[in-house]
Amino acid sequence: MDFNDTPEQAKFRAECREWLETNAEPKENKASGHSDSSLENHLQIAKEWQKKKYDAGWAMLHWPKEYGGIEASPIERIIWGQEEAKFNVPGGIFEIGLGMCGPVMMQYATQEQKERYLAPMAEGKEIWCQLFSEPAAGSDVAGLRSKAERDGDDWIINGQKVWTSGAHYSDFGILVVRHDPDIAKHKGLTFFFVDMKSPGITVKPIKQITGQAGSGSGFNEVYFDDVRIPDSQRLGEIGDGWKVAITTLMNERLAVGDAKGSDIEEALMLSKSKDDAGEALIKNDSVRERLADWFCEANGLKYTKFRTISALSKGEAPGPEASITKIVSANKLQEIGNFGIDSGDMAGMLIDDENGVSSFQGAWLGAPGLRIAGGTDEILRNVIAERVLGLPQDPRADKGLAFKDIPTKA
Structure with missing residues (x-):
């Protein structure tokens, strides 16, 4: 290339x-x-x-x-x-709407809906969020339990979503729910978009380890109590929820991409300026070894992203290689954040009230969330193993079972 x-x-x-x-x-x-x-x-x-x-x-x-x-x-x-x-x-405000919701609307919405929603989304008049994760499902999106019951031309939604970024200021959201528990879990899902101001929707900010709650990048719990959604706001056919969700997730992993925060440049600058018993940290062999590892990772990410760019330039959809970028960058961010804190010895985790969280503290505290957002490390490693390396799928105890028959803890 x-x-x-x-x-x-x-x-x-x-x-x-x-x-x-x-x-x-x-x-x-x-x-x-x-x-x-x-x-x-x-x-x-x-x-x-x-x-x-x-x-x-x-x-x-x-x-x-x-x-x-x-x-x-x-x-x-x-x-x-x-x-x-x-x-x-x-x-951090429009990435979810433009990077994930927009492509799904472009593919599955009616022409009238595209004309109504896409331009205001692009202009920044309306903000969108993604309502996927649930407390009981964990990393298994297809294990969700929020229910959709048909009532004439409407659907009545009940359930809870969690870790929804930006729900507290969003105007609309894309939503996947279970319409049929009597069939296999991947087949009983249907996909909608919803007005976040609809009666019955309650949004509660989640307090994060960084001290943030309801901030620009904050997570939320979202509760649905007899929320009515017209069938005209369904995206895809009834039962196509998993297929539509996969379209969203592929775009999400591309949109999430690199973990934002301290990187090799900041670690190198710190190593040159930080005193270690009379010498700069960079003189320490173990520090130099870690810097070399991160430099290799950063360049590996760079050329892996070029593979994605090459696919996009040919008009192809984002592929599973985006999972590699996310896994490596989020873990690298956590390691570099930990390195910055360690360099401060016993004062490494002190936070200046006036200036807030330093870039290294923020990286270390925020990285675990990035290792979950857009698919956990474990899920993405399975994606890489199965779709990039061609390894056999993990054994699945729930394969072929109706969702209601899948064993759960008491």
Whole structure:
């Protein structure tokens, strides 16, 4: 694969950079994000940035023009992402909607629904969330227990979802629920989208180990008590919930991608500046060995992502190789965060109340959540084993059983 831009791609990259330089501030000019970390302010800044991109045609490059895109090629979308990442712009608000909900709506929604929902999503007027995980299902999405019962032209939803990012400020969400417990668990699921302001929906923020609750990236519990959803908001056929969910998960693992936080550059800078008994940490052989490991991992991730870019440039869907990126980057983030804390010895976990959590503390505390989001490490290792390496599937005790007959703990 040729990693250099073609003349056309180089021209497009220059156009991206020129617009970003005019409308945003490079990261090197600002040490951290926006100073006001309140959720209300973060939402306002994020919506203003998304609207600015939308008006200029940069919001969703690969989408059709009628939905706010410019029908750009997948490789141009990648180029834009590479260039935008160099600037200090808000993130974390629209990724789920644009990276996961949008592609599913594009594939399964009616034409009328696409016209109604996709442009406001791209413009930043409406925010979407993903309602998949449940307390009883764990990593097994197909083991969910939230129920959907048909009532004329409506469905009545009861149950609970958990770890739903952004549910507390979202306008809509995509939802997978069980419509039939009398058949195999993967076949008894149906997929919908729902107005998050519907009667019967209760959202409760989850207090996190970092001290955050209800923040811009915060998790939530979502309860459904006799929530009515019209059948017109079903995505796919009745019983196609698992198939539609897989489409979402493939896009999720691509959207989640790299774990954001301290990386090899920050670890290297710390090693050069931190004193260790009169010498810089980088003089320590064990530290140099760890830095070398992370450098190899970072470059392995880089070239693995090029495989994904290559597939996208050919018009192919995201494949299981995105699982590799997520596993390695989340674990690397946790290791680097731990390294930064260890370098502070007994004071490593002290948190300055004025400045909040340091980048290394934040990486260490936040990484376990990233190892769950978008599929746990264990699930993704199975995906890699079965779909990349071609190994046989794990034995399944529930195979062929009706969902209601699967043994559960008392």
